[in-house]
Amino acid sequence: MSFDGQLPPKTRLLRAAAELLANSAGGVVSTRQITQRAGVTAPTLYHHFGDKEGLFDAVVAAGFEEYVAGDRDFAPSGQPLEDIRRMWDNHVQFGLNQPELYLVMFGNIRPESRPAVVADAEGLMEEMLNKAAVAGHLNVPPREAARSILAANVGVTLMLITEKAPERNLELSTMTRDAMIFAVSSEQAKDNGPEASGKSSVVVAAIALNAALQASHSDQLSSSELKLFLEWLHRISTSSTS
């Protein structure tokens, strides 16, 4: 009844689902609402998307494109850690701009089942942290750093979403963001004593070398040698100093 343009039913279903989701105010969106708005009947939905979850997965995939676009826009700054900061802010802003979509993407948690979108976002952040590691700015292996930062990022965004818009305090985000980035940064140890919480310089160097090796496809070592070498590096990188 709302828009019966000449678009194919598959597209209309996607749009109807996205629009209804955006205005759902947290409530449930039914397949009957979606199909009625799209001007089709139930079997059309199941023909194209399998089931309701399949349709929402498609909506999430489209939403993720938008999310990634926000990241790629201002990616290439000189300092990788500054880009991480922007990725964090982009993440929070995306969540606050489209809370319902965000909740479907990052809030629909079920035990022992990791949504694909989380893995993708983690990959994006790890990629960026890899550059920081190559430059020797990282205190921790990029994968662990990415997981840790993303977990905090999601937690902060979820908490901000639960607050009513007028009283949202974005300082919660910036403070947590800087705390996490500082924690994985090698700069924290620059003028502390050897017993301080920062990792030693050899660990930082090992992490940087590890990231550089995995990026450069160097063939100075045979594949089996490289494998063992990387394993040692990993052991050094993850050795705890406390």
Added chain:
Amino acid sequence: MSFDGQLPPKTRLLRAAAELLANSAGGVVSTRQITQRAGVTAPTLYHHFGDKEGLFDAVVAAGFEEYVAGDRDFAPSGQPLEDIRRMWDNHVQFGLNQPELYLVMFGNIRPESRPAVVADAEGLMEEMLNKAAVAGHLNVPPREAARSILAANVGVTLMLITEKAPERNLELSTMTRDAMIFAVSSEQAKDNGPEASGKSSVVVAAIALNAALQASHSDQLSSSELKLFLEWLHRISTSSTS
């Protein structure tokens, strides 16, 4: 059919709901399952709990008691920040031990509606951080610190829950935990220059004084004077130095 002891129907409903939830593997638990297991019919449920959400709220309240009990057990150590560390670990452990219950408590997010359990958990953490502030260990007002730490704590726990149990890496938790505690701690600035990221000692002192005042009910100032004084302290405490 399972247990029709002489317990009152209300208790049986609560137990049935909790047990079914714990074994639901993320799936939906229906009121018919619950009432059948409890040996009662539908109207009994709605008489005692209003609706399905009311029943789950009651289950959550019981679960929160258990959660708090874990906190209170080893609360009184000398160092408040060490207790925060334990609260964090207790939170994560609770989430991993009872993932379904945890998801109902902290994962059922809806926009602009803050679950009571989140506010309670935040209050608990703020209370503990208040002691740290009185002792001059805090770099940030206790409320903001509590919100930030809890947000990261929830984010980490949710991320760990999505991972399959055998490959859960608890270092993600400890690393994020220490990063957050370090960020709100006044110790981070101990041997940095004045332009470093740490707050100045006057801010730390202001925060400590603020917390001490609110705890001691001192009557050296009139209520109106005290109100203004606290407002100034708050302004100092939240002043950014970067």
Added chain:
DNA sequence: CTAGCACCTATAGCAACGCTATATGAAGTG
């Protein structure tokens, strides 16, 4: 002892849900 009154529970059923067995139409191919 009984009448009345809360309180609690059961019978039966409604509207809405996700989903599907089956049938019908449209489009392309021999």
Added chain:
DNA sequence: CACTTCATATAGCGTTGCTATAGGTGCTAG
């Protein structure tokens, strides 16, 4: 034209959360 293939519609199944109505139970008052 006959035939297949893809896409959509009709109608309905089983289940969901929830409730209008009525019946039973135990208490206190007269």
